[in-house]
Amino acid sequence: MGASVRFAAGVLAIGALGALASGCGSVDARSVLSRTVGRPPAVHGTDRFTVVGTGDFLLHSVLIEQAASDARGHGYDFMPMLAQLKALISGADLAVCHLETPVGSPSGPFRGYPEFNSPPQIVKAIRRLGYDTCSTASNHAIDQGERGVRRTLDALDRSGIGHAGTARSAREAEKIDMRDVKGVRVAHLSYTYGTNGIPKADDWLVNDTLKSARILADAARAKSAGAEVVAVSLHWGEEYQHAPTAAQRRLAKRLLRSQDVDLILGDHVHVVQPFERFNGKWVAYGMGNQVANPSANAEATHEGLVARFTFGRDAEGRWRAQPSFVPTLVRSGPPIRLRTLTADSAERGAVERTERVVRSLGFDVPIAPDAVIRPPSAPPNGEASRVTPLSRP
Ligand SMILES: [Zn+2]
Numbered sequence: 001m002g003a004s005v006r007f008a009a010g011v012l013a014i015g016a017l018g019a020l021a022s023g024c025g026s027v028d029a030r031s032v033l034s035r036t037v038g039r040p041p042a043v044h045g046t047d048r049f050t051v052v053g054t055g056d057f058l059l060h061s062v063l064i065e066q067a068a069s070d071a072r073g074h075g076y077d078f079m080p081m082l083a084q085l086k087a088l089i090s091g092a093d094l095a096v097c098h099l100e101t102p103v104g105s106p107s108g109p110f111r112g113y114p115e116f117n118s119p120p121q122i123v124k125a126i127r128r129l130g131y132d133t134c135s136t137a138s139n140h141a142i143d144q145g146e147r148g149v150r151r152t153l154d155a156l157d158r159s160g161i162g163h164a165g166t167a168r169s170a171r172e173a174e175k176i177d178m179r180d181v182k183g184v185r186v187a188h189l190s191y192t193y194g195t196n197g198i199p200k201a202d203d204w205l206v207n208d209t210l211k212s213a214r215i216l217a218d219a220a221r222a223k224s225a226g227a228e229v230v231a232v233s234l235h236w237g238e239e240y241q242h243a244p245t246a247a248q249r250r251l252a253k254r255l256l257r258s259q260d261v262d263l264i265l266g267d268h269v270h271v272v273q274p275f276e277r278f279n280g281k282w283v284a285y286g287m288g289n290q291v292a293n294p295s296a297n298a299e300a301t302h303e304g305l306v307a308r309f310t311f312g313r314d315a316e317g318r319w320r321a322q323p324s325f326v327p328t329l330v331r332s333g334p335p336i337r338l339r340t341l342t343a344d345s346a347e348r349g350a351v352e353r354t355e356r357v358v359r360s361l362g363f364d365v366p367i368a369p370d371a372v373i374r375p376p377s378a379p380p381n382g383e384a385s386r387v388t389p390l391s392r393p
Contacts, residue, residue, distance in 0.1 A: 046093075046181075046182035046183055046184060047312060047313055048310065048311065048312045049093040049094065049181050049182050049184060049310075049311050050091075050092045050093050050094070050308060050309065050310050050311070051092060051093065051094045051095075051096065051181075051186070051231065051263065051308070051309045051311065051321070052088065052089060052092040052094075052095045052096065052306050052307065052308045052309075053096045053098075053231075053233070053265035053284060053287060053306070053307045053309075054085075054089070054095075054096070054097055054098060054287055054290045054304070054306050054307075055098060055267055055286075055287035055288040055289050055290040055304040055305070056098055056100040056138075056267050056268065056270065056287075056288075056289050056290055056292065057097065057098060057099050057100055057101065057118075057122060057126075057290050057291060058100050058101060058116075058270070058289055058290075058291070058292040058293075059101050059112065059116060059118040059119070059122060059291075059292075060112040060113055060292055060293035061111070061112035061113075061293075062112075062293050062294075062336065063078075063081070063112075063291060063292070063293065063336060064076065064110050064112065064118070064119060066081055066333075066334075066335055066336045067081065067119065067121065067122075069335070070335065071121075075106070075119075075121055076119040076121040076122075077121065077125075078119075078121060078122050078124075078125035079124075079125050079128055079129075080335070080337070081291065081335070081336055081337055081338060082125055082129060082291065082338050084337070084338060084339055084340050084374070085129055085306070085328075085338060085340060086128070086129050086130060087372075087373070087374055087375050088306055088308075088326060088340060088368075088372060088373055088374075089129045089130040089131060089306075090129065090130025091130075091372060091375070092130070092308065093181050093182055094132055094133075094179055094181045094186055094231075095129075095130055095131045095132050095133075096131070096132070096133055096134065096135065096188060096231065096233065096265060097126055097129075097131040097133075097134040097135070097161075097290070098134065098135050098138070098233060098235075098265075098267045098287075098290065099122070099123075099126070099134045099135070099136050099138075099152065099156075099163075100116075100138040100140050100141075100235075100267070100268075101116035101117075101118045101138075101140050101143065102116065102117060102118065102140070102141065102142070102143055102144045102148030102149060102151065102152045103117070103118045103119065103120040103122065103123060103148070103151050103152045103155050104117040104118065104119065104120065104144070104148075104151065105120070105151065106119075106120055106121075112293075115140075115143040115144070116140050116143050116144075117143065117144050117148065120151065120155045123155040123156055123158075123159050123161065124159065126156075126159070126161060127159040127160065127161055131161060132161065132162060132179060133161060133162030133163060133164065133177055133179060133188050134156060134161055134162070134163050134164075135163075135164055135165045135188070135190035135233030135235075135265070135267070136149075136152060136153070136156075136163050136164070136165040136166040136190060136206075137164075137165025137166060137190040137191050137192040137206055137207045137208065137233070137235055138165075138192050138235045138267070138268065139192055139193070139194055139195055139196045139235065139268070140195075140196070141165070141166050141192065141195060141205075141206045141208075142166075142195050142198050142200060142205060142206055143196075143198065145198075145201065146168075146201050146202070146205060149166045149167070149168065149205055149206070150168050152166070153166065153167070153168055153172075162177045162179060162188065163177060164176075164177035164188045164189055164190040164233070165189075165190025165191065165192070165206065165207050165233065166205060166206045166207070167204050167205065167206075169204065170202070170204045172204070173204035173205075173207075176189070176218075176221065176222045176225055176227070177189070177190075178222070178225065178226070178227060184228050184229065184311075184319075185226050185227050185228055185229075186227060186228070186229045186230075186231060187219075187222035187223075187225070187227035187229070187230045187231070188230075188231050188232075188233065189207075189215065189218050189219060189222065189230065189231070189232045189233065190207060190232070190233040190234075190235075191207040191208070191209060191210055191214075191215060191232070191233070191234055191235065192206065192207065192208050192210075192234075192235035192236075192268075193208070193210050193235060193236050193268075194208055195208050210234065210236055210247075210251060212251055212254045212255060215232060215255060215261070216254075216255065216258050216260060216261070219232065219255075219258065219260035219261045220260045222260070223259075223260050228319060229262045229263070229311065229319050230260055230261050230262050230263075231262065231263040231264075231265060232255060232261055232263070232264050232265070233264075233265045233266075233267065234251070234264060234265070234266050234267070235266075235267050235268040236248055236251070236266060236267075236268055237266065237268055237269040237273065237285065237286055238269060239268070239269050239270055240269065240270060240271055240300070240301070241269060241271070241273075242271055242272065242273055242274075242286075242300070242357045242360070243273070243274075243360070244266075244273050244274065244276075244285040244286070248266070248285055249276070252264055252276065252278060252283040252285070253278045256278040256279050256281045256282075256283065257278060257279050261281070262281055262319060262321075263281060263282060263283075263309060263321060264282070264283035264284070264285075265284055265287065265307060266283065266284055266285045266286045266287065267286065267287060268286070269286045269288075270288065270289050270292065270301045271286065271288055271300040271301055271303070271357075272286055272287065272288040272300075272303060272304060272305050272354050272357045272358065273285035273286030273287075273288075273357065274357055274358055274359065274360045274361045274363070275307070275323055275325070275358055275359075275361070275363050275365045276361045276363060277363055280314075280318075280320050281320070281321070282309065282321055282323050284305075284307040284323070284325075287304060287305050287306070287307055288300075288301070288303060288304030288305055288328070289301055289302075289304050289330065290304055290328075290338070291330055291336075291338050292330065294330040294331065294332035294333075294336055300353070302329055302330045302331075302332075302350075303327065303328070303329055303350050303353060303354055304327075304328040304329075304330070305325045305326060305327055305328060305354055305358065306325060306326040306328060306340070306368075307323065307325050308323070308324045308325060308326065308368050308372070309321035309322065309323050309324075310322045310324075323363075323365045324365060324366050324367065324368040324369075325354075325358055325365060325366075325367060325368065326340050326341070326367065326368050326372075326373050327340075327341040327345075327347075327350060327351050327354040327355070327367065328340055328341065329341060329347055329350045340373050340374065341354075341373075342367070342370045342373050342374065343367045343370070351367070355367065
């Protein structure tokens with residue numbers, strides 16, 4: 001509570017001194033503030049950080065078979081399939097995955113659609129790609145009941161990956177996934193529209209609500225606990241529809257109008273959806289599939305995106321993001337491989353289709369620079385040493 005009160009007071013004071021600080025960064029504004037009031041500047045960590053969010057990890061049977069084949073008889077290895085994402089994910093200051101399906105015990109048995117039970121080895125790949133935390137609220141979150149939730153969160157804990165959206169106890173459900181991002185506290189919340197009609201044994205098992213009052217109450221609690229930025233993952237929308245529904249847009253607007261929600265990362269519809277800005281803040285309505293069966297459903301389900309946001313402070317000291325995105329494509333192979341696409345990639349059709357959808361609500365969101373997508377130094381097999389995971393305060 002103390003931290004958020006101090007920060008709120010600082011913002012007000014910086015706002016009042018806006019004329020003095022105009023044209024300068026917020027660091028200057030803070031030093032003006034400290035000189036004026038005669039106390040040391042508040043420490044808020046960095047003045048710039050990047051966040052990436054990705055689409056559904058939806059592990060259909062063919063992906064499990066591919067991971068088994070890539071492991072050459074030693075379990076399941078998802079890294080060869082996903083390795084091209086590594087530079088982009090590990091290069092971000094905060095990387096948020098969406099783990100749509102629960103994981104099983106290491107020996108299986110595993111299942112794809114319709115009631116998923118995924119190899120826990122996917123979590124190892126999530127760690128090696130450089131993710132910091134995952135949203136786990138989805139319509140498949142309780143496909144394997146409470147035991148599936150427990151196994152999934154245990155596996156994430158063992159790998160040092162944060163999580164939000166499901167819980168093993170009432171107490172855990174109250175806990176906020178708070179990340180320390182270069183000294184800035186960023187909270188991550190996660191919700192799903194429902195659980196395919198599977199009843200919950202306990203109310204705290206999964207956040208299966210899209211009620212704005214509940215989400216805003218949680219976001220306010222996160223801000224009170226010291227979060228400077230609150231990112232909300234939402235599992236929502238109409239499957240296979242590029243256009244967000246009226247309900248998605250209403251909810252995004254309501255959440256982003258509040259001072260407690262700063263970013264929305266959307267999943268579930270299996271195709272990409274546009275970005276939109278409300279109140280100076282962004283929603284990526286749908287990031288498509290991260291990986292899913294490349295032979296199933298419509299072609300557009302092979303096309304996804306990585307949403308990337310560079311946060312900096314505006315003249316009033318508030319965190320605001322510049323968005324960009326990276327188109328992705330699941331190649332059916334064999335072998336099945338996820339590809340990150342640059343602006344002038346050979347897959348022009350996929351790049352242009354994704355670009356068109358992302359910008360369809362009139363916001364000219366750019367494709368991220370090539371150097372971010374595939375830095376020249378990145379090894380082709382994605383086996384570089386991974387970044388140190390962010391500490392959990
Ligand atoms: Zn879903």
